[in-house]
Structure formats: C-alpha cells, structure tokens
Amino acid sequence: MNITQLVSPYFSHRLKEIEKYSSQAEALQNKVLKHLIQKAANTEWGKRYDYKHIQTYNDFQKVPIQTYEEAKGYIDRMRHGEKDVLWPGEVIWYAKSSGTTNDKSKFIPVSKEGLHDIHYAGGKDAVALYLGLNPKSRMFSGKGLILGGSHTPNYNVQNSLVGDLSAILIENINPLVNFVRTPQKEIALLSDFEEKREKIARLSMNENVTNLSGVPSWMLAVLKRIVELKGTDNLADVWPNLEIFFHGGVAFTPYREQYKQLIRSDKMHYLETYNASEGFFGLQNEYTDSAMLLMIDYGIFYEFIPMDEFGNEHPTIVPLSGVELNKNYAMVISTTCGLWRYIIGDTIKFTSKAPYKFIISGRTKHYINAFGEELMVDNAEQGLAKACTETGAQVSEYTAAPVFMDANAKCCHQWLIEFTRMPDSVKHFAEVLDKALQEINSDYEAKRHKDITLQPLEIIVARTNLFNDWLKSKNKLGGQHKIPRLSNSREYIEEILKKNY
CATH class of the missing domain: 3.30.300 (GMP Synthetase; Chain A, domain 3)
Structure with missing residues (x-):
C-alpha cells in the first residue's frame, strides 16, 4: 500500500486554495492586514499607533518602517517576559539569527500563531506543492531527514527558548511527525555540528530516507559523511527511495552540480523554499522555473521598497499590488509574530504577477557598489x-x-x-x-x-x-x-x- 496516496487528499485541498493566488492576491493580502491590525490593537504597539482606527492600507502607512535596531528594545522586553508588547500575550520562542556571520545576533519573536500559520504552514505547503508535481510520490513510505540547529534557555523565563528557527520548529513539532522523520530530537538539537553530523550520519544511513530538508551546505556535509561510511560515491546506493530535497537558507546554484553527482538517480527532485527566522515567504512550485511563489495568505503582509530608493529619507513604499517586474525591491513585512513594517534585509525581484513569483536577488547590505557597479x-x-x-x-x-x-x-x-x-x-x-x-x-x-x-x-x-x-x-x-x-x-x-x- 502506498501511504503517500492515502494522505495526498489532505494536501490536495490546499492546492485549490493556492490557485486563488493568481486572481485574488490583493484581497488575500488585505484580509491578512485586517487580521494583523485587529489582533494587535490592544498591544502596546497597537495603542501607540492607534490600530483601532486603521481602516485602510493608507492608514497603515503612518506606522513607521523598522529595522531590527529600532525593534530591538521592544523585543528585549518581550524576551524578559513582558506581555502584550508587539503581539498579544507572552511570546516565549525567539529565533536567533544574524542573516550573516556577523557577531551581532538578532532575536526574532516567534509567537504560537506565527509558528503555526507561517512556519508550519510553509512546511505543509512545500509537501502539497511537491505532491501536486509528483502524484506518484512515495515520500511517506520512508522517513525525512530534517537538518536543524540548536536552542538554549532564554534568560530565566520559564519554558522560553532561544536558538535557530529550525530547532524551535523541531522542538514544537507534532509528535506524530517523529514517526516519519530522522534523527530523533536529542540528536537533531545538538549544538556541536561536527558531533551532530557524525551521529546523524551513523543513525540515518541505515534508515529508508525518502526526503531531505535543510540548508544545502550543511546537508552536503552530512551526506558526504554518509557515503564515506557506506563506502560508495552514490547516495542512491544508500537510500534508493530518496526522491526530494526541500532546500533553503542559501542559494542552491553553487551546490547543484555537487548534489547531482552525489545523488545519481532519475527519481531525485529539488525544490527551493524561502524560509527565514522572520517568516516563511516562498516556495518553488515548478521544476523548470526556479522562481518561487510568494505565499500571500499566511500571517504576513508584504510591502516593498525599490532598491534605487533604499536608504532615502522618504523612499517609495508599495504594497504587493504596486510592484513592477524585474525590479529589485527590499522586502518589508508585518507578521503575526509582532514584526511591524520590518525591513528583513533581503532583496527580491518579481518575475510574474499572476501569480506573484520572484527570485531572491540578494541582501540590502550584501552587494558590491563601491564604484557604481551595483553587483547583486x-x-x-x-x-x-x-x-x-x-x-x-x-x-x-x-x-x-x-x-x-x-x-x-x-x-x-x-x-x-x-x-x-x-x-x-x-x-x-x-x-x-x-x-x-x-x-x-x-x-x-x-x-x-x-x-x-x-x-x-x-x-x-x-x-x-x-x-x-x-x-x-x-x-x-x-x-x-x-x-x-x-x-x-x-x-x-x-x-x-x-x-x-
């Protein structure tokens, strides 16, 4: 019996909703904005900017654009246990992120609502879109190797954690998922990567792994260790039923050929995900098009600043309906995790508007423009x-x-x-x-x-x-x-x- 065929109807219903992205994008985004404003109206932030009287997007534009430095004071108070600051109630999870290797870390709040209607929603939709592309899939007949980070206690706040987003997701995942994933939580959350790689390799090399999820660079290190232990140069010899790698975090281009050489199988597929500490934003929905679908009915409202105006005192800021194709934009988000008109630091370029599809073009701080060359x-x-x-x-x-x-x-x-x-x-x-x-x-x-x-x-x-x-x-x-x-x-x-x- 193909277990995947039994669970596919659960995912296929979602595909019908995603089809609305082509014709109802503005309505879906307006619905998200309305929900965000209503939920946060009684928070400290909502009261400060009079959310109770915000009726339209134009009203919402009076809320200031924020960088992490400007949000940091509010977030630190939340980390110490204060409630109703940027989002209702107490937020106990914080994704530690730098986005780069900078020593200065950012701590991004992850509310219960954001965990489910952004991050887990993205994971489910990745599977839904893949099954739509590959109806003969047997991915649930085996296990998924999910490569994550680690977490530590947050200050002295009870049950509060700070760490990689992937670790927070693994810590809070539905227990049923543990039957179809590897390794066990204790190994997945180890902080020493070299120790983790060795243990994951030895544990998972004898499992029936059908799918992979993680950052290409770190996953490659694990997979190379597995083939080394198994004495082969083809991962398909170790996992003959491996069929999909959901990858994200860094661009896949430098790693694509290495993966093709390491996994020599005509059943192997690759799909990109755009998930960050701040939210889950995009999913590749076609094998032949590397552009990703912007996920517009999660708990995220999107705005965009043209990069040729980025850094200006009063830049143009447009909602999704105002973007142009093939133009670099800095992405601005408001989310159910309490980020408000927040500059995430990534730049994207739209390739389609029906539905909205895009590529990640770089970072607002990571480009070379020392001589006017604007290399992204x-x-x-x-x-x-x-x-x-x-x-x-x-x-x-x-x-x-x-x-x-x-x-x-x-x-x-x-x-x-x-x-x-x-x-x-x-x-x-x-x-x-x-x-x-x-x-x-x-x-x-x-x-x-x-x-x-x-x-x-x-x-x-x-x-x-x-x-x-x-x-x-x-x-x-x-x-x-x-x-x-x-x-x-x-x-x-x-x-x-x-x-x-």
Whole structure:
C-alpha cells in the first residue's frame, strides 16, 4: 500500500486554495492586514499607533518602517517576559539569527500563531506543492531527514527558548511527525555540528530516507559523511527511495552540480523554499522555473521598497499590488509574530504577477557598489554558474569584495573561491566570470568598459575547508549561519584570508 496516496487528499485541498493566488492576491493580502491590525490593537504597539482606527492600507502607512535596531528594545522586553508588547500575550520562542556571520545576533519573536500559520504552514505547503508535481510520490513510505540547529534557555523565563528557527520548529513539532522523520530530537538539537553530523550520519544511513530538508551546505556535509561510511560515491546506493530535497537558507546554484553527482538517480527532485527566522515567504512550485511563489495568505503582509530608493529619507513604499517586474525591491513585512513594517534585509525581484513569483536577488547590505557597479548576489550566482559550466569547475563557497583605487585610480573585484573541482585554469575561469557579469549587469559592464575604471576581476583560490574553519572560529558552524557572498567593505574577506594558509 502506498501511504503517500492515502494522505495526498489532505494536501490536495490546499492546492485549490493556492490557485486563488493568481486572481485574488490583493484581497488575500488585505484580509491578512485586517487580521494583523485587529489582533494587535490592544498591544502596546497597537495603542501607540492607534490600530483601532486603521481602516485602510493608507492608514497603515503612518506606522513607521523598522529595522531590527529600532525593534530591538521592544523585543528585549518581550524576551524578559513582558506581555502584550508587539503581539498579544507572552511570546516565549525567539529565533536567533544574524542573516550573516556577523557577531551581532538578532532575536526574532516567534509567537504560537506565527509558528503555526507561517512556519508550519510553509512546511505543509512545500509537501502539497511537491505532491501536486509528483502524484506518484512515495515520500511517506520512508522517513525525512530534517537538518536543524540548536536552542538554549532564554534568560530565566520559564519554558522560553532561544536558538535557530529550525530547532524551535523541531522542538514544537507534532509528535506524530517523529514517526516519519530522522534523527530523533536529542540528536537533531545538538549544538556541536561536527558531533551532530557524525551521529546523524551513523543513525540515518541505515534508515529508508525518502526526503531531505535543510540548508544545502550543511546537508552536503552530512551526506558526504554518509557515503564515506557506506563506502560508495552514490547516495542512491544508500537510500534508493530518496526522491526530494526541500532546500533553503542559501542559494542552491553553487551546490547543484555537487548534489547531482552525489545523488545519481532519475527519481531525485529539488525544490527551493524561502524560509527565514522572520517568516516563511516562498516556495518553488515548478521544476523548470526556479522562481518561487510568494505565499500571500499566511500571517504576513508584504510591502516593498525599490532598491534605487533604499536608504532615502522618504523612499517609495508599495504594497504587493504596486510592484513592477524585474525590479529589485527590499522586502518589508508585518507578521503575526509582532514584526511591524520590518525591513528583513533581503532583496527580491518579481518575475510574474499572476501569480506573484520572484527570485531572491540578494541582501540590502550584501552587494558590491563601491564604484557604481551595483553587483547583486543573483548576478554573482549566474556568473559563477556559467564559469563553472565552461571550465568544468565546481564551487563550494565564495565571497567577494572590492579592491579600492590605488594611486593610479585602478580598482577591481577580488573573489575568494573554494573549489571542490578546479577549473581547467583559474585564468580562464576569471575571464568567463568577468564576461558573464558584464552580460548580466549593464552597470558592471559600463564600469569595466576598456578597463578604465574597474580592472579585470581577481580570483584567489581558497584552501579546502577554509570557510568552514572560519565559521568554526566564530562559533558559527552549522545551523542557519551563512557566508557573506558580497560585501562593499573588505572586513569579511580580510578575516578569511588570514586563515588561507
């Protein structure tokens, strides 16, 4: 009996609701906004901004835009047990996030309502969309390997936890789910990633694993250890029924070829999820289109700031109905976790409006614009993919930063790249990458014109495990921690280069 076929009707009903995204997007978002305003009207924040008298989106615009620094004081009071501050009642879970490897952590409130109508809703919809794409799936005939982080007590507040969002989700998951997932909670929540990787590998390598969920970089480390223990180079030999990897947290492009080589199976599929500490925002709903569907009926109201106005004193801010295609926006969210007009720090670009689909283009702070080139992370990912294809290379990790003008007004971009497979030549790789970036980004092309401003980019080959060693030195190994891909300063690259010996 195919268990998956028995449970599929539970998920197929949801697909009919998601179909409304194409025709009822504005109505769905207005409903979310109304719910948020009504729920929070009697909180300290709601009283301060007179939520009881907010009737329209125009009324809502009087609420100020916030960064984490501006919300931090309220959140810290909530962490100490104060109730009815940004969201009704007491919020006892806090997702620790930096979004980068910065030492300064953010603590994002995760309310009970947000846990269920945002984060768990996203997980269920990921399965629903996958089963819609693959009606012959047998994913529930085996177990799911879910790779998460860890958590610790929050101050001295009873039952309150702070840690990776994934750890909070695992801690509070429906007990029935434990019958179809691996490893057991005690191992999944270990804080030492190297110990966790070893235990997960040894425990799960003899299970019937059919699906994977996690961050591509950390999952890859676990899977490589499993094939090493099993004495094979094909994970399909270990888990012949493996069929889907729900991945998120970092761009999949640098890892795609490594996964294809590691899992040589024609039944294997990959779907991207856009879930962060602040919310669950998007899901890939087609194999052939890497753009994700914006999930618009969760407890999240969306607004957007055009990146060419980001940082202005009074930037244009538009709701979902006001976005344009192929334009970079900073995303602003209001959620059932008590985040209000909050700048999440990610930038996205819409590829479709019926339904609303998008790609993650980068971070508001992670791009290179030292010389007017406006190089975004999605530009970098596309350029690297082309360079890898043309030179036979594989990239595991990278970061890039500007080399500022010397006495002769010469400058360039410096890329520190860790290869899992070296290119036919580093010089050729650099030439292909540079040319691809010019084709993708007209501002970069203009600055590279005749080598007048920007000189050809420079590549430094990183030693094996350089980036992991750097993360480990900062106690950031595993979990949701990420390598900063692009930076306008040389802070990160200089730190990492010191360990490239």
